[in-house]
Amino acid sequence: MKPDLETTSVPAWAAATSQPDADLSGRAWTVVGFGDDAEPIVSAWRTQILGHNAHAAVVVHRVDDDEAAAQAVDADLAGALVGWRLMIAGPADACLRLRAHALRIGVGDDEIVVGSTAVGTRDVLCAHCQARTRAEVGIEDVLPCAGCGRNLLVYYHVSRLKGAYLGFMVDAELVGAP
Amino acid sequence: MTTLELTVRAVDDGFPGIRTLTLARPDGGMLPSFTPGSHLVIECGSSANAYSLTSDSVAPREYVVSVLECPDGSGGSRWIHHELAVGDSVVARPPRSAFSPILRARRHLLVAAGIGITPMVSHLRSAHRWGREVRLLYLHREGRGVYIDEIKAMTDYMQTFTERRTFLHELSSALADQPFGTHLYVCGPAGFMDDTVALAAGLGWPPSRIHLERFGIDALDPGEPFEVTLTDSGDTFVVDSGVSLLEALHARGHDIPNLCRQGVCGECRIPVAGGEILHRDLFLTDADKAAGDTMMSCVSRACGDRLELAL
Numbered sequence: 001m002k003p004d005l006e007t008t009s010v011p012a013w014a015a016a017t018s019q020p021d022a023d024l025s026g027r028a029w030t031v032v033g034f035g036d037d038a039e040p041i042v043s044a045w046r047t048q049i050l051g052h053n054a055h056a057a058v059v060v061h062r063v064d065d066d067e068a069a070a071q072a073v074d075a076d077l078a079g080a081l082v083g084w085r086l087m088i089a090g091p092a093d094a095c096l097r098l099r100a101h102a103l104r105i106g107v108g109d110d111e112i113v114v115g116s117t118a119v120g121t122r123d124v125l126c127a128h129c130q131a132r133t134r135a136e137v138g139i140e141d142v143l144p145c146a147g148c149g150r151n152l153l154v155y156y157h158v159s160r161l162k163g164a165y166l167g168f169m170v171d172a173e174l175v176g177a178p
Numbered sequence: 179m180t181t182l183e184l185t186v187r188a189v190d191d192g193f194p195g196i197r198t199l200t201l202a203r204p205d206g207g208m209l210p211s212f213t214p215g216s217h218l219v220i221e222c223g224s225s226a227n228a229y230s231l232t233s234d235s236v237a238p239r240e241y242v243v244s245v246l247e248c249p250d251g252s253g254g255s256r257w258i259h260h261e262l263a264v265g266d267s268v269v270a271r272p273p274r275s276a277f278s279p280i281l282r283a284r285r286h287l288l289v290a291a292g293i294g295i296t297p298m299v300s301h302l303r304s305a306h307r308w309g310r311e312v313r314l315l316y317l318h319r320e321g322r323g324v325y326i327d328e329i330k331a332m333t334d335y336m337q338t339f340t341e342r343r344t345f346l347h348e349l350s351s352a353l354a355d356q357p358f359g360t361h362l363y364v365c366g367p368a369g370f371m372d373d374t375v376a377l378a379a380g381l382g383w384p385p386s387r388i389h390l391e392r393f394g395i396d397a398l399d400p401g402e403p404f405e406v407t408l409t410d411s412g413d414t415f416v417v418d419s420g421v422s423l424l425e426a427l428h429a430r431g432h433d434i435p436n437l438c439r440q441g442v443c444g445e446c447r448i449p450v451a452g453g454e455i456l457h458r459d460l461f462l463t464d465a466d467k468a469a470g471d472t473m474m475s476c477v478s479r480a481c482g483d484r485l486e487l488a489l
Contacts, residue, residue, distance in 0.1 A: 025382060025384070027382035077358055080358035081354070081356060081357060082358055082359075082360050082362075082381075083381055083383065084382075106284070106358075110384040110385055110386045111386075
């Protein structure tokens with residue numbers, strides 16, 4: 001039985017795609033879009049922010065991987081003042097990883113907005129060998145760990161700082177299991 | 179609840195209207211350490227008042243508090259100013275805190291007005307000890323700049339103001355120009371705090387970076403009378419205008435824990451089973467208030483003519 005995801009650490013945008021409004025309470029914005037699918041969200045946000053303040057400081061980064069995204073955030077944050085906001089659009093797994101990066105360097109939850117374009121792919125961290133397995137997998141599904149081969153149940157828990165779901169051995173107590 | 183029996187070791191009336199007390203155990207023994215920004219709740223005759231601790235927070239043998247006399251308050255500060263003398267005993271609850279420094283902050287911006295400087299003093303002591311980056315803006319009336327000398331010894335980054343206009347100007351520039359990662363701490367009269375928070379929010383400060391230490395609510399209106407029914411006993415009674423729900427419950431023999439009686443401390447929270455609540459406290463979150471199933475009985479009342487309490 002799955003609990004109400006609202007009561008778990010799984011963000012709503014990681015369970016279903018979402019296109020939230022831009023956070024207009026800030027003073028400067030970094031917008032990161034992963035891939036072409038993020039473009040509609042990115043441009044909607046840009047329009048909303050500039051409609052709110054035509055001279056707003058909005059920097060848009062269109063990226064294809066985690067490293068470019070993290071570099072863009074780090075570069076913008078280096079000179080940022082309080083009032084800065086991070087807006088991330090893309091597949092939920094990439095968004096979770098970039099959010100984790102941002103949280104680790106001190107960005108607050110109320111300074112991050114995420115819009116997700118797809119939610120099918122999940123990063124699963126093995127509780128036994130710490131390996132990260134990325135796959136098309138649902139919560140409560142079972143997948144083999146890329147590190148140790150154990151059958152991992154994808155649990156409804158996301159590590160905020162690792163940006164991945166918790167996976168643990170589903171058949172650990174099965175007598176006679178290999 | 180544990181209480182501390184303390185002796186008044188020294189009284190300093192060096193600033194008009196402000197009395198500074200040095201308190202210690204009768205045997206001079208060690209007192210509980212406390213988190214910077216903590217306050218001590220002192221029993222002052224009929225009321226219990228919270229005062230920020232300004233002394234060293236680590237393994238202290240003395241607690242120091244500075245008390246502004248509030249002629250229209252509940253009487254606690256008048257009692258401290260006019261009744262208390264060196265050698266007297268006072269009863270206090272151990273230090274409590276809802277205003278601690280955020281240790282991950284890149285910088286701490288402290289903004290204080292008047293006696294609101296007091297919780298900042300222990301913040302500054304701790305920042306000085308641990309080498310944390312701080313900035314302080316301190317607005318006070320001419321001749322009432324309590325703690326300025328101590329603060330000068332702890333930081334080079336204090337700006338003091340005696341004029342509200344200059345202060346607001348500098349505050350706006352400061353709020354507009356803090357490196358990302360800064361946290362803001364505010365203490366002072368309610369109107370001052372509201373203005374500072376509004377200014378910060380207007381400049382893009384998110385709630386998670388703003389921390390407030392409130393003295394209490396400015397005088398609340400006496401409110402409309404309302405009827406109360408208790409679910410368990412079926413007992414029904416009326417809370418008159420000018421009487422708090424907490425007082426009415428006490429009068430009927432219900433022992434509700436309480437402390438500050440001004441909507442700050444969170445002790446007198448009671449469950450509500452029905453009726454619309456007029457929330458007037460500073461303790462519950464917006465989500466708590468919206469849920470409508472709990473209230474602070476010292477200051478909050480019914481929105482309509484009746485409430486049903488799960489008591």
